[in-house]
Amino acid sequence: MSIPLRFVALSGLLAAGAASSLAARGAETPANDAPATESGVPVVYVVPMSGQMGTDIHPSIYDEVVKDVMEVQPDVIVYQLKSADIDNNFYLAGNDDRREFGLAKIGEYRDLVRTLHEKLDARQVMWVEDSVGLGSLLALSWPEMYMSEGARLWGLARISAMAGGWSDPDVASKMLNAWVGMGNGFLQIGGYPLEIGWAMMRPEYNLSASFKGRKVTWTNDTAGQWVVDSSGDNVANFNASLAEDMGLSQGTVENLDDLMFLLGFREYEEAESGKEMVEKYVSDWRRTFDRCKTWWADAQQKMGWASGDDAIKYLGSAKTDLERILRACRQYPAVEARWQQDYGMSILQLELQIEGIKDQIGDMRRGNQGRGRGSGNRGRGSGGGGRGL
Amino acid sequence: MQIRIASILMLLVATFALQGVASADQYELTFDNGSSWRGEDGDRVDVVFSEQGVSQSMTGEIMKIDGRPGFEIVFIRGEIAGRVATKGIFAPDIERMTASGASAVEAAPADADRGGDRGGKSSSGDKRAKVASEPAVTTVGEDGKLESSKPGVFFMPWEGPVGIEARHDEIKAIIEEADKYGPGQIIVLQINSPGGLVLEGDKIHETLKDVKQRHRVIAWVKEAISAAAFTSLHCDEIYFMQVGAMGSAVMYAGQTAISGAELDAWLEKFSEVAEIGGRDPIIARCMVTRTAMASYDKDPETGKVTIYPDMRGEYDISDDQNVLTLNVDNAIDCGYADGIANTTDELAALLDLPEWHEVNDSGRRIHERWQRSVKQCRERIPRLQAELQRNPERAITLLKELLGWYNRCYPVLVYEMGLPPDPDPIRRQIEEIRRQRANNRN
Structure with missing residues (x-):
């Protein structure tokens, strides 16, 4: 992987402008202890975390990014998070499409966070451009967090929603506290207190903070000096200014230059390879997924046409379409996840359907057209029972 | 019709035969660990295989090999459980198969070689590299027990639903491996499980109660929910990963939590388990039922923790509205966890080991073998x-x-x-x- 570097000097008016805007927001004076590289300029590696949790933001691409970061050896790694289940995101195309909500793969996200923490030893900074939903778990997994103007740190009610559907109060509490406990694991690796997690994940919990010098004490009541959440019906959410006021966010920034300035770097080089890798991955899997939708529609149509003299031809063509989808699912876990979510089919079920069509073609070639027809879908719902086995 | 079936069967047999043999009457099998065997019907072989996740061995004569590639069944006639019988073994379950007598007895030092510092990852074929990187040697002591020249652990990941992927059988297998080295071994279970079957918990309870008499058992918790929390609490020491969570052990059937005498018995057992592990039962009970409470005071000078079965303490653990799941902060502060380790090196330091060293890779292999079976199934x-x-x-x-x-x-x-x-x-x-x-x- 080549390492394109972009040199940015915060000089003259730019630096002055940034400094004044930061000062206006109450930011602290940048430190001057920036580490130096061979060129004397620190290198920042930006890792985009943009889009749907569980597909666009998926461990498979970050494994590659980690390798690249280890090669580049930057001074600072910035995780640029923009993942909101509602509003303002490119992949929602102007409306809140539930299919684009973050996937509930807590274990996967936890392993991703652990990998990034453990394998990379440069200074790591979380920059929240926007986060609504499970992305907020990632946001809170790093102790040094900055937010964009207008950014949200919302939506961890998703966690308690995952435990819904149990009527027995003890079982309901077991499920709820198990999920919330797992969710709080992210806050713990980020160094945030459990009280914040409880208030952000559980609607019935309040949140207030008391200040003693620079020390903030959080409690799940309304007795603190600053009441963040006094509602018994909603979880606590933070926007950029509240998060900064409460000390969750270290500062509010407009862009990377701003962020680097706050981190104490008046100039820096940006390694852009990570950005390129992630952007390419996202566009590749999404393009492939779109193709899968077309292949699926084609396959359905061809299977409908499969009768008479052309039956074998159309079935063969439908099989080819399904095999393309299968290959795509194997190549991109994101496609596999979305195929499962949107079409209710796993890789195994696709394989079974293809095998069913193969059998059907075989039967037709042998002149036994009745047997085996339609058997491809019978793999669905496996796991339920023995069906006379 | 019968003729047609017969011809199809013949075709199938012929297909299998073509796929399974290297030449007209010679078979070649490649096993998951990369080793292979080549031979023919009537050959006498030593075979080590896994059944229900437990390693077994037998010596016998190859009767036939059947099945499609990757799923061959090897039929061996030989002595098993004291009587001569023909046994069909799935090729994916075979760990090693060699011509009888041809494989030198795999001595302890060879196992030690395989161990390496990250045993599961080293290749058994790359002996030179291992010698250079790993000086640990295993020898046989006067008492017949194996001895490792370097202090280390028996490490095993224990992951997935309890009773399905995370089972008692694997715990028993790693204990048996540790037993070969005599008492006083360190067994580390890396726990990552959302819980599971009560029945499995009962078996685990008996085994862990017993093994604690002779070995030091460690739970390294990433996720220990329900039955996995029950398992962790048996251990002599519990270390959390920073992301760790442990608790929520309400027992239920269908949609309903157990109650009455059944709940009392479960509370009693959970308390007993906590005490076996040297922990206060008051907190453990909060993991079992919503209405149990716990809070504590902590002496600022000595750090001594006093736990109460109500909310009178300065620090809350669990009120009467919630089932308890502990995270790093409260688990450490109330003394339920013994430390935080995110990496094996950090865990080694907490265990007072000079460095992370796995005595051998048996735990990783036991784990991988069962996980592979589950996946194939x-x-x-x-x-x-x-x-x-x-x-x-x-x-x-x-x-x-x-x-x-x-x-x-x-x-x-x-x-x-x-x-x-x-x-x-x-x-x-x-x-x-x-x-x-x-x-x-x-």
Whole structure:
């Protein structure tokens, strides 16, 4: 992987402008202890975390990014998070499409966070451009967090929603506290207190903070000096200014230059390879997924046409379409996840359907057209029972 | 029709034969660990294989090898459990197969070589590299026990639903491995499980209670929910990963939590387990039922923790509205966890080891072997069901394979896929098909 570097000097008016805007927001004076590289300029590696949790933001691409970061050896790694289940995101195309909500793969996200923490030893900074939903778990997994103007740190009610559907109060509490406990694991690796997690994940919990010098004490009541959440019906959410006021966010920034300035770097080089890798991955899997939708529609149509003299031809063509989808699912876990979510089919079920069509073609070639027809879908719902086995 | 089935069968047999042999009468099998065996019917072999996740061995004569590539069944006639019998072994379950007598007895030092610092990752073939990087040597002591020249641990990941992927059998297997080295070994279970079956918990309880008499057992918690929390609490020491969570051990059936005498007994058992692990039972009870409470005071000078079964303490652990799940902060502060380790090196330091060293890779292999079986079972059974519908003429073969899976991967079939616990109806079905076919022929 080549390492394109972009040199940015915060000089003259730019630096002055940034400094004044930061000062206006109450930011602290940048430190001057920036580490130096061979060129004397620190290198920042930006890792985009943009889009749907569980597909666009998926461990498979970050494994590659980690390798690249280890090669580049930057001074600072910035995780640029923009993942909101509602509003303002490119992949929602102007409306809140539930299919684009973050996937509930807590274990996967936890392993991703652990990998990034453990394998990379440069200074790591979380920059929240926007986060609504499970992305907020990632946001809170790093102790040094900055937010964009207008950014949200919302939506961890998703966690308690995952435990819904149990009527027995003890079982309901077991499920709820198990999920919330797992969710709080992210806050713990980020160094945030459990009280914040409880208030952000559980609607019935309040949140207030008391200040003693620079020390903030959080409690799940309304007795603190600053009441963040006094509602018994909603979880606590933070926007950029509240998060900064409460000390969750270290500062509010407009862009990377701003962020680097706050981190104490008046100039820096940006390694852009990570950005390129992630952007390419996202566009590749999404393009492939779109193709899968077309292949699926084609396959359905061809299977409908499969009768008479052309039956074998159309079935063969439908099989080819399904095999393309299968290959795509194997190549991109994101496609596999979305195929499962949107079409209710796993890789195994696709394989079974293809095998069913193969059998059907075989039967037709042998002149036994009745047997085996339609058997491809019978793999669905496996796991339920023995069906006379 | 019969002629057609016969010809199809012949074709199938021929296909299998072509795929399974290296030459006209010679087989070649490649095993998951990269080793391979080549031979023919009548060869005498030593075979080490896994059954239900437990390693077994036998010596015998190859009768035949059947099945499609990757799923061959090796039929060996030899002594097993004290009597001569023919045993069919799934090739994926075979760890090693060598011509009888040809494989030198695998001595302890060879095992030690394989161990390495990250045993599971080193290749057994790359001996030179291992010698350079890993000086630990295993020898046989005067008492017949193995001895490692370097202090280390027996490490095993324990992951997935309890009773299906995370089982008692694997815990027992790693204990047996540690036992070969005599008492005083360190067994580390890396726990990552959302909980599971109560029955499995009972078996684990008996085994861990017993093993603590002779070894030091460590729980390294990433996720220990419900039955996995129960398992962790048995251990002498509990270390959390920073992301760790442990608790929520409400027992329930269907949609309803247990109550009355059943709940009392479960509370009693959970308390006992906490005490076995040297922990206060008050906190453990909060993991079992919503209404149990716990809080504590902490002496600022000595750090001594006093735990109360109500909310009178300065620090809350659990109120009467919530089942308890502990995270790093509260687990450490109230003394339920012994430390935080995100990496093996950090864990080694907490265990007072000079460095992270796994005595051998048996725990990783035990874990991987069972996980592989589970994966294969999950992939194969739905296919088998589909094949049964598509090819009823192969029903006997397929049903026999299903019976084989009962032997190999029972928990997945029964607890996950919902097949009947007793496979007898399947045996009867095979007999019925045979009878029908015999009648048709007559």
